[in-house]
Amino acid sequence: MTTLLQPAFPFVSVVIDTSALLPVAQRAPGVVAVVGLADDTAATPANTPVVVTDHDSVMAAFGKGTDPTTLTQSLDLVLQQDPMPSKVYGVRTDSTKNYGAALSSLEAADDVTFVCLAAEYNVGTGGGTPTNLRALLAHVEQMSAAGNKRIAVAAIDPTVAKSGTYATAQLTAYANVMSDDGRMVLVAARGADADPAAAAMGAIAGYSPSTSVVLKQVRGFHMPVTGQFSPAEIGALAGAGVIPVIDPALIPGTGLYFGDGGTFTSDATRSYVDIVRVLDDIEFRLRAGLIGTVGASRITKAGLTSIRMRVEGILGPLQRAAVIDDFSVQIPVLDILSIPESARSAADTATVVTARSTRQVDVLLSITYGPAVHRLNVTLAPKF
Structure with a gap:
């Protein structure tokens, strides 16, 4: 029997995607x-x-x-x-x-x-x-x-x-x-x-x-x-x-x-x-947290925005926990893709072409680390 129409049954089709439940790799620092x-x-x-x-x-x-x-x-x-x-x-x-x-x-x-x-x-x-x-x-x-x-x-x-x-x-x-x-x-x-x-x-x-x-x-x-x-x-x-x-x-x-x-x-x-340990810990968190973007995120404005959001999601908890004082994320290719194509310079266009042909994207992270006090220099000034 030939189906002439797409049947409505079962009315609502649900596909369960568990990819978001995949845990991020953790490395105990001690x-x-x-x-x-x-x-x-x-x-x-x-x-x-x-x-x-x-x-x-x-x-x-x-x-x-x-x-x-x-x-x-x-x-x-x-x-x-x-x-x-x-x-x-x-x-x-x-x-x-x-x-x-x-x-x-x-x-x-x-x-x-x-x-x-x-x-x-x-x-x-x-x-x-x-x-x-x-x-x-x-x-x-x-x-x-x-x-x-x-x-x-x-x-x-x-x-x-x-x-x-x-x-x-x-x-x-x-x-x-x-x-x-x-x-x-x-x-x-x-x-x-x-x-x-x-x-x-x-x-x-x-x-x-x-x-x-x-x-x-x-x-x-x-x-x-x-x-x-x-x-x-x-x-x-x-x-x-x-x-x-x-x-x-x-x-x-x-x-x-x-x-x-x-x-x-x-x-x-x-x-x-503590500087060595913090840098080691952040490096592992970044590698583990960003591995899922390799082969998945595209070199487009939307794709690179998702990478930036993921980086912010990795470093944000460290800032809230006072491990780091501040951070910034810069993705040069994303900055260029945010400019209308007609307004891009020849150098901007070449940068995007290179990134897409080599499939490599640079992400520049800057963190501000506020270490613990190791020495206090106190001046005692007595007066009569």
Whole structure:
């Protein structure tokens, strides 16, 4: 039977489009990994990342029966911080402490944002196969360049004795782990009775990216009074980007706190931990939030307007949360497409043609970051 008319039944046809329900990828900013030596009898094979959540899971994965190992002690320090990191990985090296192989096993764990080596204070060597802390630095810089932004946390050897040249000597000794792009955090905790790098990493990662680490408490170890830093040493270390751990008299009680918030870097634009973390976080949010426009949004006024609205939707919540103070979005091709075609210059037309032929569009973002106060200069003027 031939249908002569389009039937009205079922009267209302509904197609459900769930594309708007697709969640935007999220990357927790406080995921850490500790790489270190454990006994060969440990349940977890070498170079295998394992998520741990408490002391029992740490010992089950990396302990020698009920005896602690270098790795388990450092992992316990991470878990003692308050607030805690959002996720903690442990990776056991082989008996030769082949850090390169253990760090390579973390390459696929793309949620990791911080990495440290358990109780490792040896700078090591560079070259084709870097070792020790040089291997850690190479790992985070290479992974960051590949798109998985990471920060290394290391510590100056806490057993180095106090001397009149302590700061100068240690800055020279650790010069080869200075990062070119803000990927290294170096802490100093002279006389510490446990791994200060692991504790510091856990303490930093527990806070949101925009939180300055200055005067945030770090837990799990102690420093004798005889080993604590003088004001001159604090200034010398902090001035070079090292974070000294201090017990300030201005804070009631006894506790250890970060004496500054710098990164151990030669890049003056990334000289603070929170700046590096905020930029990493915004970059991931933009990539995850804009991936849906690739292959979908067209190089038209309407299509590029939708991209601008999506960018504003990503950065707007950060502004409301006071992570950033202000932002602006500029899409040069959209500005040209907003001009009537008859009024466009030859250069405008060429820009649009190039964008459409190469299918590439430039988006220029400007953000204003309002960091936390690190120092107050107060003038006291007494009068009679």
